[in-house]
Amino acid sequence: MALELSEPRPLGKPIRRKEDARLIRGQGRYLDDIVLPGMLHLALVRSPYAHARIRRIDVQRAAALPGVHLVLTGQDLAAAGLAWMPTLAGDRQMVLAVDKVLFQYQEVAAVVAESRALAEDAAALVEVDYEPLPAVVDPYRALEPGSPILREDRDPPSNRIFHWEAGDRAATEAALARSAVVVRETVRMPRVHPAPLEPCGCIADYQRATGRLTWYVTSQAPHAHRTVLAMVAGIPEHKIRVVSPDVGGGFGNKVPVFPGYVAAIVAAMRLNRPVKWVETRTENLTSTNFARDYHMTVEIGADADGKVTALKVSTIADHGAFDAAADPTRFPAGLFSIVTGSYDFPVAFAEVDGVYTNKAPGGVAYRCSFRVTEASFLIERAMQSLALRLGMDPVALRLKNFIPPEKFPYHSPLGWTYDSGNYRATLERAMERIGYAALRQEQAERRARGELMGIGVSTFTEIVGAGPSHTFDILGIKMFDSCELRVHPTGKVLARLGTRHQGQGHETTFAQVIAEELGLTADDVLVEEGDTDTAPYGLGTYASRSTPTAGAAAAVAARRVRDKARRIAAHLLEVAEDDVEWDGTRFHPAGTPARGVTMAEVALAAYTNPPPGMEPGLEGTVYYDPPNLTFPNGAYLCVVDIDKGTSQVHVRRFVAVDDCGTVINPMVVEGQIHGGLTEGFAIAFLQEIAFDEQGNCLAPNFMEYLVPTAVETPQWETDRTVTPSPHHPIGAKGVGESPNVGSPAAFVNAVIDALAPLGVTHLDIPLYPWKIWEVLHERGVAE
Amino acid sequence: MEIAVTVNGQLRRADVEPRTLLVYLLRETFGLTGTHVGCDTTHCGACTVLLDEVPVKSCTVLAVQADGSSVMTVEGLETDGRLHPLQSAFSDHHGLQCGYCTPGMLMAAWALLRETPHPQPAEIRRALSGNLCRCTGYQNIVEAVADAAQRMAQEVG
Ligand code: FES
Numbered sequence: 001m002a003l004e005l006s007e008p009r010p011l012g013k014p015i016r017r018k019e020d021a022r023l024i025r026g027q028g029r030y031l032d033d034i035v036l037p038g039m040l041h042l043a044l045v046r047s048p049y050a051h052a053r054i055r056r057i058d059v060q061r062a063a064a065l066p067g068v069h070l071v072l073t074g075q076d077l078a079a080a081g082l083a084w085m086p087t088l089a090g091d092r093q094m095v096l097a098v099d100k101v102l103f104q105y106q107e108v109a110a111v112v113a114e115s116r117a118l119a120e121d122a123a124a125l126v127e128v129d130y131e132p133l134p135a136v137v138d139p140y141r142a143l144e145p146g147s148p149i150l151r152e153d154r155d156p157p158s159n160r161i162f163h164w165e166a167g168d169r170a171a172t173e174a175a176l177a178r179s180a181v182v183v184r185e186t187v188r189m190p191r192v193h194p195a196p197l198e199p200c201g202c203i204a205d206y207q208r209a210t211g212r213l214t215w216y217v218t219s220q221a222p223h224a225h226r227t228v229l230a231m232v233a234g235i236p237e238h239k240i241r242v243v244s245p246d247v248g249g250g251f252g253n254k255v256p257v258f259p260g261y262v263a264a265i266v267a268a269m270r271l272n273r274p275v276k277w278v279e280t281r282t283e284n285l286t287s288t289n290f291a292r293d294y295h296m297t298v299e300i301g302a303d304a305d306g307k308v309t310a311l312k313v314s315t316i317a318d319h320g321a322f323d324a325a326a327d328p329t330r331f332p333a334g335l336f337s338i339v340t341g342s343y344d345f346p347v348a349f350a351e352v353d354g355v356y357t358n359k360a361p362g363g364v365a366y367r368c369s370f371r372v373t374e375a376s377f378l379i380e381r382a383m384q385s386l387a388l389r390l391g392m393d394p395v396a397l398r399l400k401n402f403i404p405p406e407k408f409p410y411h412s413p414l415g416w417t418y419d420s421g422n423y424r425a426t427l428e429r430a431m432e433r434i435g436y437a438a439l440r441q442e443q444a445e446r447r448a449r450g451e452l453m454g455i456g457v458s459t460f461t462e463i464v465g466a467g468p469s470h471t472f473d474i475l476g477i478k479m480f481d482s483c484e485l486r487v488h489p490t491g492k493v494l495a496r497l498g499t500r501h502q503g504q505g506h507e508t509t510f511a512q513v514i515a516e517e518l519g520l521t522a523d524d525v526l527v528e529e530g531d532t533d534t535a536p537y538g539l540g541t542y543a544s545r546s547t548p549t550a551g552a553a554a555a556v557a558a559r560r561v562r563d564k565a566r567r568i569a570a571h572l573l574e575v576a577e578d579d580v581e582w583d584g585t586r587f588h589p590a591g592t593p594a595r596g597v598t599m600a601e602v603a604l605a606a607y608t609n610p611p612p613g614m615e616p617g618l619e620g621t622v623y624y625d626p627p628n629l630t631f632p633n634g635a636y637l638c639v640v641d642i643d644k645g646t647s648q649v650h651v652r653r654f655v656a657v658d659d660c661g662t663v664i665n666p667m668v669v670e671g672q673i674h675g676g677l678t679e680g681f682a683i684a685f686l687q688e689i690a691f692d693e694q695g696n697c698l699a700p701n702f703m704e705y706l707v708p709t710a711v712e713t714p715q716w717e718t719d720r721t722v723t724p725s726p727h728h729p730i731g732a733k734g735v736g737e738s739p740n741v742g743s744p745a746a747f748v749n750a751v752i753d754a755l756a757p758l759g760v761t762h763l764d765i766p767l768y769p770w771k772i773w774e775v776l777h778e779r780g781v782a783e
Numbered sequence: 784m785e786i787a788v789t790v791n792g793q794l795r796r797a798d799v800e801p802r803t804l805l806v807y808l809l810r811e812t813f814g815l816t817g818t819h820v821g822c823d824t825t826h827c828g829a830c831t832v833l834l835d836e837v838p839v840k841s842c843t844v845l846a847v848q849a850d851g852s853s854v855m856t857v858e859g860l861e862t863d864g865r866l867h868p869l870q871s872a873f874s875d876h877h878g879l880q881c882g883y884c885t886p887g888m889l890m891a892a893w894a895l896l897r898e899t900p901h902p903q904p905a906e907i908r909r910a911l912s913g914n915l916c917r918c919t920g921y922q923n924i925v926e927a928v929a930d931a932a933q934r935m936a937q938e939v940g
C-alpha cells in the first residue's frame with residue numbers, strides 16, 4: 001500500500017504517485033486529447049508493396065474533395081529538400097517515397113483535411129501506380145552476391161549497413177580450439193514491437209508571423225527531437241518548442257522521428273494552421289519502429305569441469321529499409337558487447353553485421369539499453385545449452401562462473417567496467433524464495449512419471465545509464481542529463497529535468513530524491529519534464545538512463561542547493577559554517593540539535609535576508625555526465641508445466657530477484673518489474689512481427705500481434721538484493737528494463753529444461769503451442 | 784443525425800455523422816478525453832465505457848446506437864468530490880503507470896463489481912481480459928480491484 005506524499009524522509013519508501021491524481025480521473029493530457037483552434041488532420045497514404053517502383057502518383061481526386069487542404073507527395077518534399085530525413089543512427093530515411101518504396105506500409109503521400117475521417121477518405125482517393133520489384137525479406141539472403149540492392153542512394157551500393165566487432169577474435173578462436181567442450185547454437189530473437197498502448201502522434205503548430213513552431217509530440221526525448229528538427233527543417237532551434245505531454249507508454253517506440261511527424265510540420269508551415277497526425281495501431285505496428293530481429297550464432301567453450309573458457313558470437317542484424325535505430329553514435333550494435341553477461345570469460349569476441357531488407361525501419365531499444373536484451377538472451381540460452389552438454393545443473397554452472405564480488409570493478413573482455421554486483425547472493429536469494437532444491441526433487445519424481453516440468457534460470461547483467469561523454473553521443477550530442485532546481489521563498493521546490501517519463505513515475509521518484517536531500521517531503525517538490533522551453537537540455541528517457549543520469553543530476557543539484565543553504569543557515573544560527581550540521585531535515589549548530597533551522601526557513605532567508613555579500617536566491621542546475629554506466633542485474637527462476645495433451649505451457653511460478661542498487665520507491669520498482677516481466681513473457685511465448693516471402697507484414701494489428709491479457713499473464717513474485725552503484729550519487733542503477741532483458745531466457749530455459757529428457761536443446765521463440773505440439777508429436781509423447 | 788445521450792447523468796444532444804463512433808462523440812464532441820483509443824481492431828479496451836451500465840468498447844459502437852441511452856465514462860466515477868473506491872484502490876496499489884489503459888480498466892472493473900461484488904482473482908482477470916495494459920503486468924490492477932470490492936462491501940455494510 002502506498003504511503004502518502006507527506007511522508008518525511010521519503011527515499012526508499014513506497015510513496016503514492018503524484019501522477020495518479022489526474023490519471024485515475026481521466027484527466028491526463030495525452031497528445032490526442034489536445035485540440036488547437038483551426039487544427040487540421042493529416043492521414044498518410046501507404047504502400048501495399050514491400051518493394052516497388054513508383055511510376056506515377058495522381059492526387060487530383062483526393063485534392064478535389066471538399067475539406068481537403070493539402071496533398072503532399074515525395075516530389076513536393078524533394079522540391080523543398082525534405083524528401084529525406086536523418087535518423088538518430090546516422091542513416092537517412094525517406095519522409096515520403098520518391099521513385100521507390102522499400103517496405104510495405106511505407107509512407108507515400110500525406111493528405112491534410114478538416115477532420116481525421118475526411119483525411120482518411122481523401123487518402124483512399126490518392127492513386128499510385130506501382131511496378132513491383134522482388135522483395136528481400138531474409139537478412140542472410142540480403143548479403144548474398146546478386147541480391148537486389150535496396151538502397152541505391154548509398155555509396156558504395158550494398159545491403160550491408162555496418163560491420164562492428166569487439167574483443168579478440170584470434171585469442172577467442174584459439175581458446176575455443178583448446179576447450180574440452182564447445183557448444184554452438186543459433187539463436188534467433190525475432191522482430192517484435194514495443195506497442196505502447198498509446199500510439200505515436202504529433203501536432204505541429206506553426207505561426208508564420210513569428211516563425212515559431214510549437215510541436216506537441218509523443219516523445220521520450222524532446223530535446224533531441226528539437227535539435228533533429230532544427231537540422232531537418234532548417235528552423236532556428238530557439239524558435240522550436242517541443243512539448244511532450246502525458247505519454248501513454250513508450251518502451252523505445254517514441255524515441256525516433258517518424259515521417260508522419262515531418263509531414264505534419266511541413267503541412268503546418270505551408271498552411272499556417274495547426275496540423276495533427278496520430279497513427280492508428282496498424283500504422284504503429286507496421287511502420288513505426290520494431291525491435292530485435294537479431295540472428296545470432298554463439299560458440300561457448302568450457303573445460304571439463306564447466307569453467308567457461310571463451311565466447312564467440314556472430315550476428316546478422318536486420319534493420320529493415322533504413323537504419324532507424326537510436327543507438328549512440330559509436331555503437332551501431334548498441335551495447336551488445338555486454339554479451340559475456342555475469343560470467344568471468346577470459347576471452348571473448350563478438351561481431352554484428354547490420355543489413356537492409358524490405359521491412360519497416362527500426363532496430364529500436366525496446367525496453368532495453370540498446371541490444372542488451374538480445375545479448376542477455378543469447379548468453380543465458382548459451383549457458384543453458386552448455387549445462388545440458390556438461391550434464392550440470394544450470395545453477396551450479398552459473399555459480400561456478402560468476403564474476404566474484406571481489407573482482408568488482410570488473411573489466412570485461414569486451415571492454416566494459418562493471419560497477420558492482422553480488423551475483424551469488426542474488427541467485428541464492430532467488431533459489432531460497434522458490435525452494436530450488438525441493439523443485440528439482442519434484443521434477444525428478446514427475447519425470448519418472450513421464451510428466452514435463454521444467455525449471456528455467458536466467459542470471460543476467462544489464463548495462464544502462466548511457467552514458468559517459470567520452471564514449472556516448474547521439475548525433476554528436478553527449479549523453480548527459482540535467483536537472484534545474486529552484487527553491488521558492490516558502491521552501492517549496494520546482495525541479496525540471498531533461499528526461500521525459502512515460503509511466504515510470506518520475507514526478508514522484510525524482511521528487512523523493514530531491515526531498516530526501518533537502519529535508520522536505522515529496523509533496524514539496526514539483527517535478528516537470530517534457531517542455532523544451534522550460535526544461536534544461538537532456539537526452540531523454542529510454543535505455544533505463546533516467547535514474548542513472550537525470551536522477552543523479554537531481555541529487556547533485558539538490559546537494560548544491562544544500563551547500564548554499566548551509567551557508568545561509570550559518571548566518572541565521574550565527575555560527576561558523578563549519579559548525580553547522582545537517583541532520584536530514586534541519587541545520588543546527590554542532591552539538592546543539594535543539595536550536596535548528598529547516599530548509600523552508602533557510603529558503604525564506606535566501607530571498608529576504610541573505611548573508612551579506614551572498615547572491616540572493618536558492619537554485620541549482622546540474623548537467624550530469626556519468627563517470628561510468630551502471631550494471632543492474634538479477635536472478636530469475638521460472639517453473640513451467642507442459643500439458644502433453646494440449647501442448648500448452650503453464651508458467652507455474654516466476655521468482656524475480658533484482659539488484660538495481662539503491663531503491664528510490666519500492667512500489668514503483670516492483671511495478672516496473674511486473675510490467676517488464678509481462679513483456680518478456682509475451683516475447684517468449686506470443687509475439688513476432690513476421691513477414692511472408694513478398695514482404696507482407698503478417699502481424700499488423702492486435703489480432704495477429706498478441707499482447708498478453710490479464711488471463712495469460714502469470715503471477716509474479718519479486719524480491720531484491722541491494723548492491724549500490726559506487727559511482728552514482730545515491731547508489732541507484734535503474735530498473736525499468738531489467739525484467740524485459742532478463743526474463744525471456746528464463747521462460748525459454750524452463751521450457752527447454754522440461755523438454756530436455758526428449759533430447760530437445762533449443763527452440764526458437766516465440767514458443768507458440770504448435771511448436772511444442774510438433775516436438776511432442778515427433779518424439780511420440782503427445783497425449 | 785440528431786441524437787440525445789445521457790452522459791454521466793447529464794442529458795446531451797449532438798448532431799453526428801452516421802459513421803461517427805461513440806468514442807469520438809465522447810472525446811471530440813463532448814470533450815470527455817478520459818476515454819482513450821489504443822487500437823483499430825476492438826482489442827485493447829482503452830475505450831471502454833458503460834452503455835446502460837454494460838461495459839462496451841466505444842470504438843465499436845456507433846454514436847447513433849447510443850441515442851436514448853445513458854453512458855458513463857471515467858469522468859463520471861467521482862461523485863461530490865469523492866473518488867470511487869476503484870479509483871483510490873488503483874492509486875493505493877500502484878495499478879497504473881502511464882495511465883492510458885486506466886479509464887477503460889476502471890469501467891470494466893466497475894461493471895464486474897456490480898455483477899460480482901466479491902470476485903476471486905481469476906474472475907477479476909477474466910473480467911479484465913478485454914482490456915490490455917502494456918505497463919503494469921496486471922498484478923497490481925487485480926489487487927486493486929479486489930481491495931476496492933472489500934471497501935465497497937464495507938461501505939454498504
Ligand atoms: S480502441 Fe482498442 S478496443 Fe476500442
Ligand code: FES
Pocket residue numbers: 197248249503878879880881882883884885915916917918919
Ligand atoms: S498503465 Fe500504461 S497501459 Fe496500463
